[in-house]
Structure formats: structure tokens, C-alpha cells
Amino acid sequence: MMRARRLLLALLAGLLLAGLVEGSIFKLPVPPPQHRYGDLVIDRVSTKAGQKPVFFSHWTHRTRYTCRVCHFELGFDFKVNRTEITEQANREGMYCGTCHDGVVAFGPTDENCARCHTGKAEIDKQSFLKLQRTLPPTGFGNGINWTRALQKGLITPKYSIYRPEEKPLDFNKRLELKANWSMVTPAIFDHATHVPWLDCANCHPDIFNIKKKTTKHFEMRYILEGKFCGVCHLDVAFPLDECELCHPGIRQR
Numbered sequence: 001m002m003r004a005r006r007l008l009l010a011l012l013a014g015l016l017l018a019g020l021v022e023g024s025i026f027k028l029p030v031p032p033p034q035h036r037y038g039d040l041v042i043d044r045v046s047t048k049a050g051q052k053p054v055f056f057s058h059w060t061h062r063t064r065y066t067c068r069v070c071h072f073e074l075g076f077d078f079k080v081n082r083t084e085i086t087e088q089a090n091r092e093g094m095y096c097g098t099c100h101d102g103v104v105a106f107g108p109t110d111e112n113c114a115r116c117h118t119g120k121a122e123i124d125k126q127s128f129l130k131l132q133r134t135l136p137p138t139g140f141g142n143g144i145n146w147t148r149a150l151q152k153g154l155i156t157p158k159y160s161i162y163r164p165e166e167k168p169l170d171f172n173k174r175l176e177l178k179a180n181w182s183m184v185t186p187a188i189f190d191h192a193t194h195v196p197w198l199d200c201a202n203c204h205p206d207i208f209n210i211k212k213k214t215t216k217h218f219e220m221r222y223i224l225e226g227k228f229c230g231v232c233h234l235d236v237a238f239p240l241d242e243c244e245l246c247h248p249g250i251r252q253r
């Protein structure tokens, strides 16, 4: 009796997980093509001021700079159209203008306006494919395993643009985040894969409490709404489709 019941339960759990992976329970967003993953069109003020919206590509910038540089040192928000970027602020050396000053990268001269104010996603697929061929592959997002690319030194994004000597803290605590559903294998969060890209303050305390298992409402449906892991793992870091990177126990086809 007991054995039959356990078998039935195991079968049900298997079916449920298969259903989850098929996406019948979690509605995952439709992914853009690999060379467009992480691309943004910024239009908080441009159209209103009679300018075309601004194009920004994450993959071109993240090969050169860690997330920390822009999202910690320069104060860009983790949500498009939230940062108060203006043409004047850029010219005063803030935001894009920190680098786009005509020295580090092209500056705001008349012939360059249209390089940012393109109105649409711009970078050609050929330059993307050229980069992609040199980096370890993966199935989703940009199709690039950015973790491996960084660990192997195939890209060397700057950790700080103000203090070149600054290095990531040696903090590699690996956490098992147990799901509220007993049949689901826990999600793994490894500080070691995040700390080289991000500052502690990018996550603590705004996105996650520092004490394990005290972050409330830590569930997939909230992650899918762009909270918690979903702050980054929907648009820029590898997307939620890659279940097994976070849940090593969930098998994909």
C-alpha cells in the first residue's frame, strides 16, 4: 500500500514538473532573437522633446564593463525609463556621458546624435555572431554563457571605472533556497557567480534581505513579475527558461 502510494505521488510530481517545464503553468515571456537579448530602447524624454528614442545594447557594453559600473557606480536603474537621464546630464559627464565624452567613447557631437538616437534596435547581427563564436555557448538569452566567459578570462569587463585597483570581495557563500512545494528541488544561489559582476548593494537590502529565508514572497510567480531573481534574469542575465541552472534537480528536454 505505502509503496504504491509513494509511486503514485512520485508519478504525479514527475508529471507536474514536466508540465512546468513545458511552460503550461509558468507563462514565460517570448524571447527576442539572441542578438537582441538585453537591447533597450530608452524613451523617457526623447520623443516628447522631438528626438528619436535612444538605443542601448547590453551585450556590447557588458564585454567591457561589469553591471556594477553602470548600476552601482553610475546609478542606472534595473528598469528601463526610470533613470533621469537627460542630454544635459550626459554633457555634464553623468550617465552615458561618463564614457561618451569623445575620449573613452564617441561624444555628443552633431554627427553622433543619430548613433544613440536611432529610434530602434540597431547593432548588426554580424558583429554579434563574430563575438558569439569566440565565447562559450548556452541555449537561451544571448546564447552566450557569460559566467564561463568571465571565469575563463575570455572577456575582461572593468569592475570599477573610478578605482582600477578595486576587486570583487572574496565572498562565495552558496545558498540552497528551498521551495515552499516539498516536491520541488531547491533553487541554488551562488554568491561566487554574482559577486564578480555586481556589488553587494545591487542586491542587499533592496532586492533580498541579507538573512537567508527571510525574503518574503520568494516564489516563481513573483520572479516572473520581475521581482527577486527576475530583476535580472528576465531581460539581461540568462532567462528563466533555463530552469536547471537555478534548479539543478529539474530536468529539461
Ligand code: HEC
Binding pocket: 042, 043, 044, 045, 046, 047, 049, 050, 051, 053, 054, 081, 085, 086, 087, 088, 090, 096, 097, 100, 106, 107, 108, 109, 110, 112, 113, 114, 115, 116, 117
Ligand atoms: C551616447 C548617447 C547619446 C548621444 C551621442 C546623444 N544623446 Fe541625446 N540623449 C541620450 C539619452 C540616453 C537621453 C535620454 C533618453 C530618454 O530617456 O528619452 C537623451 C536625451 C536627449 C533629448 C531629450 C531632452 C533632454 O533634454 O534630455 C534631446 C533633445 C537630445 N538627447 C538631443 C541630442 C542631440 C541633439 C545629440 C547630438 C548633438 C544627442 N542627443 C546625442 C543619449 C545620447
Ligand code: HEC
Binding pocket: 040, 042, 056, 058, 061, 062, 065, 066, 067, 068, 069, 070, 071, 076, 077, 078, 079, 080, 081, 082, 083, 084, 197, 231, 232, 235, 236, 237
Ligand atoms: C554601460 C552601462 C551598463 C552596463 C555595463 C549594464 N547595464 Fe543594465 N542598464 C543600463 C541602462 C542605461 C539601462 C536603462 C536604465 C533606464 O532607462 O532607466 C539598463 C537597464 C537594465 C535592466 C532593465 C531592463 C528592462 O527591460 O527594463 C536590467 C535588468 C539590467 N540593466 C541588468 C544589467 C545586468 C545584469 C548587467 C550586467 C550583466 C548590466 N545591466 C550591465 C546600463 C548598463
Ligand code: HEC
Binding pocket: 054, 055, 056, 057, 060, 061, 064, 065, 069, 070, 074, 085, 095, 096, 097, 098, 099, 100, 104, 105, 106, 115, 116, 123, 161
Ligand atoms: C561605462 C562606460 C559607458 C557608458 C556608461 C555607456 N557607454 Fe555606450 N559605449 C561605451 C564604449 C567604450 C563603446 C564602444 C566604443 C565606441 O563606440 O566609441 C560604446 C558604444 C556605444 C554605442 C555604439 C554601438 C554599440 O553598442 O557598441 C552606442 C549606441 C552606445 N554606446 C550607447 C550608449 C548609451 C545610450 C548610453 C547611456 C544610456 C551608454 N552608451 C553608456 C561605453 C559606455
Ligand code: HEC
Binding pocket: 020, 021, 026, 177, 178, 179, 180, 181, 184, 186, 187, 218, 219, 220, 221, 223, 229, 233, 239, 240, 241, 242, 243, 244, 245, 246, 247, 250
Ligand atoms: C534565476 C533562477 C531561476 C530560474 C531560471 C528558475 N527558477 Fe524556479 N525558483 C527560483 C527560486 C529562487 C525559487 C524560490 C525558492 C524558494 O522557495 O526558496 C523558485 C521556485 C520554484 C518552484 C516552487 C514553487 C514556486 O512557484 O515558488 C517551482 C515549481 C519552480 N521554481 C519551477 C521552475 C521551472 C519549471 C523553471 C524553468 C521554466 C524555473 N523554476 C526557473 C529560481 C529560478
Ligand code: HEC
Binding pocket: 169, 171, 173, 175, 177, 189, 191, 194, 195, 198, 199, 200, 201, 202, 203, 204, 208, 209, 210, 211, 212, 213, 214, 215
Ligand atoms: C545577485 C544578488 C546578490 C548579490 C550581488 C549579493 N547577494 Fe548576498 N544574498 C543574495 C540572496 C538571494 C540571498 C538569500 C536571501 C534569502 O534567502 O532571503 C543572500 C544572502 C546573503 C547572506 C546571508 C547568508 C546566510 O547564510 O544566511 C549574506 C551574509 C550575504 N548575502 C552577503 C552578501 C555580500 C557580502 C555580498 C557582496 C560581496 C552579497 N551578499 C552580494 C543575493 C545577493
Ligand code: HEC
Binding pocket: 067, 141, 145, 146, 147, 148, 187, 188, 189, 190, 193, 194, 197, 198, 202, 203, 207, 228, 229, 230, 231, 232, 233, 236, 237, 238, 245, 246
Ligand atoms: C542584480 C542582478 C541579478 C539578480 C537579482 C540575480 N542574478 Fe543570477 N546572475 C546575474 C548575472 C549577471 C549572472 C551572470 C550570467 C549571465 O549574465 O547570464 C548570473 C548568473 C547566475 C547563475 C550562474 C549560471 C551558470 O552558468 O553557472 C545562477 C545559477 C543564477 N544567476 C541564479 C540566480 C538566482 C537563483 C537568483 C535569485 C535568488 C539570482 N540569480 C538573482 C545577475 C543576477
